[in-house]
Structure formats: C-alpha cells, structure tokens
Amino acid sequence: MNILITSLARLLIFPGLLFAVPAAWFFLWVERKAVARMQGRIGPPFMQPFYDFIKLVGKDTPQRTGASEMLMKAWPLIAVSAAAGAVGLLPVLPASGGFQGDLILLLALLEVPSMCIIAAGFSSRSIFGEIGSAREAVLSVSYNVVFLLAIISIAASQHTFRLDALAQLPASPLRWLGILAILVCLPAKLHLNPFSLPNAEQEIYSGPMTEYAGPELAMWELSHGLEWVAATGLVATLVAPQLTLWWVAALVFVALSFFIVLLLSVVASATARLQIDTTVRFYWQCTLIFAVLAVASALFMRFRA
C-alpha cells in the first residue's frame, strides 16, 4: 500500500503531472523569453503558454472524414501521456521505494512523442505532413544513435539499468562525456535551431502538424513542453549530486533544468536552421565520436573493475 501511494505520488504530483504541466509551460516561456531577450526584443508575457493552451482548447474541433479521424485524435493523446510518464519516471528524489522503473522504459517513453509526430504526419494525408514526417524520421534516426549509445554506456558502466543507480553516478570522465553527448542531441530532440527541420514554416507549412487544430494542437503543444521537462530533467538528474533531503534534491533538480533550458536557448538563438544533409552528416560523422568514446570507456571500465 505504501509502495502504491509513493509511486502514485511520484507519477501524479512530483515529478509527475501536477509539477510537470506547469513546469512545461514555464520552460516553454523561458525559452521564448530568453531567445527574445537575446535578439533584443521583449518577448511574450509570463503566462503566454498558458493563454495559448486555453485559447486552443476553445477553438472548434476539426471534422475529418475517413478512417483517419480516430487515429489522428489518438496521436496527440499518446504523445502527452508518454511524455508525462517519462517525466514521472525521472529519478529526482532519492529512492524512496515505489515504482522504480527502468532505464529502458524511460528511453522508450522519451521516444514515443517523436514516433507520434511521425505517425501523425503520415496519417494526416497531406503532402506537407508526409514531407515533415519524413524529415522528422531522418532526424530521429540520426540523433538517436548518439543519444542511446551515450546513455546506455553510462548505465552499462554501473552494471545496471535501474534508474536510481543513474542518479547516484560516481564522478568520472565517462559521465561527463555521456552528458555532453546527450546535450548535443537535445536540440534535435526538442526541435530547436539548428536542428528545427520538422518545423520549417516557410518550406512545409508546419510539417506534420499542418492538419491539426484546436484541442488536438493544444495537446501537441503540451507534449512538446513535457518533452522539454523530461529531456532537461534527464540531464539534470545525471548531473545532480547525491542529496539526502528530498526538498533540496527537488530544488536542485528544478534549478539545473532551468539552467539547461537557458543553455539550449542560447544555442537556439545563436544558430540558424541546418539542412537535412548537414544534420545527418553532423550526427553521424562528428558526434558519433562521442558515443564511440563513451562506449569504449564503458567497456574499458567494465573490464578493469
């Protein structure tokens, strides 16, 4: 019973839904405001992502004919629930029992939103959706190699896939190498410049999202915000030192995520969108080195230990 209560609290309150949704809006605002300030503008007011969400919920729902109506309604909901689940699984608080989850589960949940975007573009039966989904698929294949290799090598060096072991990493060069590799993959995961291909507005009319409107679009925006929280939270838990008091751990988690959001905003405002071939070449030629180094050092440490 105790286990059920604590796992429900982790999934629903902190770092679950009750924390994740306002944190998602907050991080979306921080990114827009930081990019605006660095461009010399003022930027949106504080509650802007919340206003956008409520306004989208109040728009007309689209009526679509054909078999794809159920499917198109389902994709944003699957994306939101997967992203919220990923946030709920993050090992923020020291292991207090309850549903521990697994690194494999966390990685799978982090992948589901981009799979949903790809599927949504193809099921929208619009040419812009197909092109956008194809781009998103190519992007996903490229950055996932580095991302998964880096995080799996960090886990393999600890000889376990349990999440609380990830939160208690010893300080080693392998850990920082892995964190650096993951940070390089984050702009692609979150569709930020320089890898914001699927959102190329002037070229493909918002790509996979072209046919979405109203409450479904609100769900897509929310899933995007939750992806922000999950991805930055993952790096924050890897970086954070081991702390005993739960509220100090929570504060450090939020502060580190905030700092990573600022870092990503600097990268987003300093760069322009790269083409698809440059992106693929970047991830397969340049950053693969990181991942290979991480795997090599993990193997090395394993055979030494």
Next chain:
Amino acid sequence: MNILTMLWKNLWGGSRTMLFPARPAAGERFRGLVRFDPELCTGCAICKMRCTSRAIEFKTGKGEFYWSYDPGQCTFCGRCVEGCKSHALSQDEECPPVYTTIGELKKSYTVARKPPAPKPPAAVAGSTANPATGGAQ
C-alpha cells in the same frame, strides 16, 4: 564567437522594443493623411484630376461644390498636394487610423464658392466681368 558576444550584449543591453501602444514619431517629410482647408480652396479640381487612386471626389453645384477624401482609398502619393495652386491641401505626419467599416474614414465638405477677388483699378475700365460666375467644370 561574434554571435555569442552579440547575444551577451543584447541580453544585458536591454531591449530596443517600443512597448505596445507607443508608436515611433514620423519624420517631418512623412506623407500621411491629406488635410483640406476649405477657406483656401478655389474649386479648381486639379487635385481630383491628379489623384492616382480616385480618393478625391469633386462635384460642382450652383455656387458651391462638394469635395470629399477617403483615406482608405488613398495611396498617400502626394500628387494632390503638389498640384494644389492655392495650398489648400497639405499632408501631415499622422498615419491613417485603423477602422472596421468600409468608408468610415471618408470626409466630405460642401464649400460655398467665393466671389473672385476685385480686379486692380487699371483694368476695371476694360472689363465687363460678372463677379459671380459659377464656373462649369
């Protein structure tokens, strides 16, 4: 690295934005709304002929004429102002306001024709001028 120093300067240098209802001042030769002075107008209708977008309407009547200007139709080129010999038209620095109904901004005037100025004495003996001619267009 230039981009990073630029971002840093932007971040700490403050924004250059004008907060919402503030608007930048127009320069002194800005071609804004056309202003009409009924006192100076002689009813020659050169402005209507020169107008490129038919924003100026002119109808003549007995002893008076009707002049109207629609800023929604106007393209602010300034030909009417250049062509007006009596300097009744001028362009000020005010931008036309935003409106919601077609024709809302149209301004019309009905101006009585003024008698022509009395001729100088040297030419009085030779003229048989009839002062109040409502000259046809």
Next chain:
Amino acid sequence: MKLWNRLMCYCRRRSPWLFHMNAGSCNGCDIEIIASLTPRYDAEQLGVRLEGSPRHADILCVTGPVTHNAVEAIKTVYGQVYGPKAVIAIGSCPATTNVFIDSRTLAGPLNLHIPVDVFVPGCPPRPDAIILGVAKAAEILAARGNKPATVASEPEVVGECSNCACREANPKEVQA
C-alpha cells in the same frame, strides 16, 4: 460556465495567432508585416505568433487587391481557418483596391468575398499600425465568442462574453 467564458475571452485576446496570405499584393505590406516582428516593434509582446498553417491560426491577414486567380484560394484558406476567427485587411488594397481601381484583373475588394473585421489603411501601413490592427482584431475576436461572422458587412453581435474587461476597451461592439 461564466468563469470559463471569461477565461476564454481573456485568453483569446492575449494569444492571437496569425496566418498571412498574399492575394496579389506588391509585397510592400508583406514586408511591413515581417517588420512588425522585428525587435523594434516586436509583435510577440502581445502574444502574436506567425503560424505556418491556416488551421493553427485565429486571424487571417490578407494583403493585396484580390486578383481573379486569388479569389478561390482566399475562400479556401478562409474555410480552413477554424473558428472563432477574424480577418484583417492590411493595406489600402484589400479594402478599396487603391490605385488598381479600374483594373480588369481584379475581383474587387476583399469584403465582397469574406467578412473582414479590421482594415489597416496605408500604402504600406507602418508596422506599428499593423500591430494596432492586430490588437483590435484580437479584441473583436475575444468579444465575438463562438458566433460565426456573417458574409455581408453587418455589425457584429457581442457573443457570450459580455462581462469581461475587453468590453470597456471596445464600447462600439456593444452598441452594434
């Protein structure tokens, strides 16, 4: 319900998403729309976002006198914008076809084809005038609620949001 309607009215005014469409324009007004997103004028301080798809937007900004080729496209895109929606005619061309008044290639001013809410005159209008027009259209959108606009330019009836603060900003809508 009342609270939800007031919240919806408040949020609609603060989050106008734009879709820009060119119906045969000379591009002068299009450039000024882009200029209103630059740091000096910064439309984003009002929450304005230029969207890539008409289905995402609330406000359709149309520039240009409507040429014969563009009429069907304008009507299609207007149908693709989900309600509640508003239309802004930017520049003097869509309002009155401006200098092209005798041209054979035009299908008339914009309000013959779709209901237009705000006209922003100018050739081209200054970016601050465009932002004023967007703010006014956002207020009209918020006050309209969920009632659809009519084709002819009849005055708009205030929707269900009759208590919110946007009414004081726009007393003309109440008398309509």
